[in-house]
Amino acid sequence: MRKQKKVSESYVIMTELVLPNDTNTLHNLMGGRMMHWMDIVSAIAAQKHSNRIVVTASVDNVSFSESIKLGNVVTLEAKVTRAFNSSMEVHIVVFAEDIPSGKKFMSNQAFFTFVAVDQSGNPIDVPDAVPETKEEIELYDGALRRRQLRLVLGGRMKASEANELKSLFDLKEKSAK
Numbered sequence: 001m002r003k004q005k006k007v008s009e010s011y012v013i014m015t016e017l018v019l020p021n022d023t024n025t026l027h028n029l030m031g032g033r034m035m036h037w038m039d040i041v042s043a044i045a046a047q048k049h050s051n052r053i054v055v056t057a058s059v060d061n062v063s064f065s066e067s068i069k070l071g072n073v074v075t076l077e078a079k080v081t082r083a084f085n086s087s088m089e090v091h092i093v094v095f096a097e098d099i100p101s102g103k104k105f106m107s108n109q110a111f112f113t114f115v116a117v118d119q120s121g122n123p124i125d126v127p128d129a130v131p132e133t134k135e136e137i138e139l140y141d142g143a144l145r146r147r148q149l150r151l152v153l154g155g156r157m158k159a160s161e162a163n164e165l166k167s168l169f170d171l172k173e174k175s176a177k
């Protein structure tokens with residue numbers, strides 16, 4: 001039987017202050033810098049879950065709805081939602097805060113996929129992730145669907161084999177009739 005670890009054991013919080021070198025000419029945080037921080041915080045979560053070296057396999061769509069300003073404090077929270085064989089999906093939520101005005105908002109969220117590898121860079125199995133809270137269970141339940149979608153889009157799975165995705169569309173079609 002595979003080892004099991006609680007989702008909460010992978011939880012990581014990272015805090016950054018937006019400095020001049022992190023911004024564009026409008027003094028807004030650059031998207032690339034944000035992606036860098038997201039990659040780091042989510043890699044640490046995947047490492048904590050697997051106790052292995054991990055590599056980024058894919059990044060789902062990331063959009064930026066509101067700009068983050070020079071001097072803002074950025075907090076990134078990450079945790080593994082579900083583990084498959086060697087891969088793990090990590091959910092990242094990013095908050096920005098202007099401390100003088102007390103304004104705090106959620107900037108964006110994303111899913112990154114990491115693969116645990118051995119010293120030669122070959123994929124290696126990881127423990128199962130066990131969700132406990134309502135939110136963790138919802139994220140866990142949606143993870144298989146998101147995995148199939150990204151593998152189909154990445155050309156690693158035939159659409160005809162994505163059963164979880166197909167059942168979702170079948171359900172939607174039935175409820176529309």
Ligand SMILES: CC(C)(COP(=O)(O)OP(=O)(O)OC[C@H]1O[C@@H](n2cnc3c(N)ncnc32)[C@H](O)[C@@H]1OP(=O)(O)O)[C@@H](O)C(=O)NCCC(=O)NCCS
Nearest residue numbers: 055056057058084085086087088113115117123150151154
């Ligand atoms: C990720 C990597 C280890 C996968 O190696 P591979 O030889 O394709 O291995 P496999 O086909 O056996 O797949 C291994 C796992 O990776 C997952 N995977 C591979 N490509 C993926 C992708 N694009 N998106 C999501 N998962 C992916 C597979 O689904 C599989 O998951 P599972 O073991 O949980 O079922 C390899 O492609 C790699 O080293 N890539 C470079 C990673 C890197 O340098 N990242 C930083 C880039 S900036």
